[in-house]
Amino acid sequence: MRWLPVLYVVVLLLLEPVTPVQWPVSFALIALPLVTAFAHGPVVVAGTAAFAVFMEGILAGTACCAGRSVGYLWDRHYVASYVCTALVGALGTIVAAHRIRRERTLADVRFVADIAQRVLLRPVPHRIGSLHLESLYLSAAAEARIGGDLFEAVPTRYGVRLLIGDVRGKGLLAVETAAALLGAFREAAHDEGALPALADRVETSMARRATHLGGSEVAERFVTAVFVEIPADTPLIHVVNCGHPPPIRIRSGEVRELDRGRSAPPLNLGMLLGEPYHVDDYSFLPGDQLLLYTDGITETRDATGAFYPLLQRLRSWGVLPPWVLLERLHHDLLDFSGDRLADDIAALAVRLPADQPPVPPPTPVG
Template sequence: MAAPQRFASLRQPWQSRHALLAIPVVLILVITVVDIRSPPDVHLGPALVIAPAITASFAGPRLTGFIGVLALAAQAIIGVFHGGLTTTNHIVQLITLAVLSVLVVFFSAVRERRSRQLAQVRSVAEAAQHVLLWPLPDRIGPLQVASLYLAAEDEAQIGGDLYAATRTEHGTRVMIGDVRGKGLPAIGEAALLLGAFREAAHQHTTLPKLAAGLEQSVARYMADFEPEDEAGERFATALLLEIPDEDPITRLTSCGHPPPLLLRPGEAVTVLVHPAPPLGVGRTGPEDYTLDEFSFEPGDTLLLYTDGVIEARDPAGGFYPFTERTAQWTDASPETLLHHIRRDLLAHAGGHLDDDAALIAIRRTTAPHPSRRHGGSSMAADSAPTPQQANK
């Protein structure tokens, strides 16, 4: 961010607070003038306590204390014009106003302290969430990529949904998944699955073997940390993809996850998959997972999503018509596509989702993009087995 922009961002809150400060100041002046010009039996001075009370709603303890002092000065001026400061009535009013102003300043200080603590907690939480769910780059090899996450939990950026991508020697591997539940427990399980994928994606030559490796990681976690009263109820769906750089195809293994949409000009088609059970349901080997393969030509877009998208309901209870709505934007870039979906989805759901939702849009470009080779890659796309060989 440039220096003028940073300065402008700092000035804006300062200017808004000082603009609002005119409200209690004007209120003090009006009450003072009206009280002085009113008959002796009319006392508007006690209403001055409204000024510091209003100030505390938008300013800190210092400005609130300043307004409290102004209110006390105004009360003293009123007393001078109505019988003098030594009268019992004015002394009681001054003491009462002073006590109430001190209390307002005290509560303003407590609120400001808690606000700072909350801001620190949010900052740490956001940093932890960004470390857990790394943002996907705009381009991975010959692929244009965009991602979107909508968390159901208030003040959260992520929940139980997850996605990750990693470069291999001849292509890209992508995972999108959904851990049962939401909130902190789901985030912990999502972290486990993301860490396991980032490591295992470079150790297994086929997606069925990768799925089996992830199942073993989840099973070990469940055995060690799953509460007894939730035995058998914790699991995660996952969709594993392998996109070679040179071949216009995509290989896919589904672990109970919704199938992706394949977008081509004017149409959105659901990819046919043969799903296996979700991860964590039972110990399985590579032979229990199917490797599906389909055409993924330059210009095509793959749209991966979690069930929080297709299960979003409108106020009348109707599900979001995901495929029909998405077919309107098949020519859009990945980033623009997700922008349209986000706006349309939230409008359908009334501005708030009941479940976490994640989406990834992947478009193969018309020409291969020079990719950066990462050391430690173990997958060779040109030697990957056919679906029939993978299930033998």
Template sequence: MWKREKRRGRHAGGGARTRSFVRKLPALMILGGLVFDSFTPQTFTAIPLFVAAPLIAAPFFSLASTVRTGIASMLAVIALRLYSSTLPQVVPLIELLTLATVSVLAVVINGVVRRGNEQLASARFIAETAMRAVLPQPSDRIGGLQVAARYEAAQADEFVGGDLFAVADSPQGVRLVVGDVRGKGLEAVETVAVVIGAFREAAEQESSLEGVAGRLERALAREEARRGGLDVLEGFITAVLAEIPSGLSRVRIVNRGHPEPILLHPDGALEVLKPSVPALPLGMGLGEWPERTDEWDLPAGTTLLLYTDGLSEARNAEGVFYDPAARLRGRIFPGPEELLSALTDDVRLHTGGETTDDMALLAVVRPAAGQPDRRRTVRIVGAETA
């Protein structure tokens, strides 16, 4: 932990030092121009340094600071030419005209950058609002469970993506889904909205978790038909659905080609919940798929962690994938929110902050008492029990 905080502090300190240097750079350019011009023969000129100062200030400074930088550059050149008694000559006058032109251009650039930043901020706000409407944050307690969810964009300023999560309190218990839509942008968000809407309806109406998965499959088929058909490699969704029945210390899971969930026990032990039989993702359009529900014990204090491949496929500089099971084994967390915070911090440490895919995280803790037996049973709809 100490090493993580130390490294994070180094990154933050490096960014602060860079910003501080950029803010000082125009003044340093002017000062460097004064020194260079004062101690070199008249055949040498420092005009490029004076010209660069307002251009550097334009994209980083306010309008007033950009104007002041341009004026300071011109005053510095005038002072040098007065000192050398060369101001009335043609070349110094051309230098001043060039500097004045560049200063006006810097003001124009500053205005363009400011308007672009305002438009970008507006677009970010709209995208974030839309994403929150499609993917609302669940309550921290649902059906007697402690719940925490997190959506982490690959880029700090991006909010629109194809990862999803949802939690619903149904007559059969608490039902959850975490999924990853192939692709990004508005089409991915549309598909996320379809899946979330179908899940919320199915979670309330379907008597089994297999039925919920089937409803999602049919909803995607309708979406495919509405769009005039989607390429089988572009329209699929990996997803894991879970159900924690009321009054039972069990969790049922249907996994459709998604990274395996993890159970973290109160003593630091850990289980990776691998499906008994691998299944295809949703929306592959390859006909009916017999849903397989695996069951695991969910004793008191155990945390169920579901996540997308943005976590498990995050790489470091050497190309090594992040292994959530290995990183979490033996660790104890006071609650689901603390678990997700530790995970997001750790994956940033692993990748050096250079993640390339969004990730959705969902953690659920059942505080009610239960007896752990770690045994798993399997139910297969449309086939014999495995």
């Protein structure tokens, strides 16, 4: 874009000699200041407008007709062209100044959004104990940067506790809800010994916040979430699912959704429905990998309207390191959707390296 004005002038100069004087191409120089305003500042645009008037005068004074030189420097049509070019130059200068102000404002907004994202969705550590972790977040709106999808990994005395969630709705309310949920989880993860108690405490915080906000949609301000606990002394993981897409365990020769059909209601609906939280236990051995994700991944569509085949893709890729897995998933989603994501996307990959010694199951009591 920065070289577009130069290219524009070059094309006009090449066309001018081969065009009959009755249709002078030099009149097209009137548009040069606006072309320049797309990529340059007001000073450059003003200078370009002066240059365009100067070039129009040269082309008018050296015009040829029927093989002889004919001067049209002060012809009324060319004088009108000079005046119009100057006016368009003034307009282009104003447009360029306005564009630069908007770009600076957008840069400031993106800077603030980046800081907010680092506070709200801070990158998970690449390693916690023996676990390797990696996270991915893609906003459907590039200018927004942050939305209602969330994830977190917290090392506690009970093991590493993971959370991934998806807030209903969009906009500032969704971001505020995500912040409240993450704050409650980061605090309660260290205090609550049982995973259902952790989910219940987060549920209480969400219900309290919804009541404080008031309005007629209190019951609709809900969040789907998955809580996972990976203890350090047992080859099991504990999962509490609150209406969220189930985690996927990736093992050599097997890709499996961890779902036993006992999902609890989304957070902020559990108290209304009165259903308890169920803990499901699954084996998690050295070499296994766990993928937590939001439904923005599986609801991504291609040009034909087909949904993204996540399980099929994972089976074709095999076992990959977490950062390789999420990098490939990232590019594959963009290719599949034609760079048109319709929803925010979050994913969290956790792997227990194969070189870790296997932990024997606990000895039964009695």
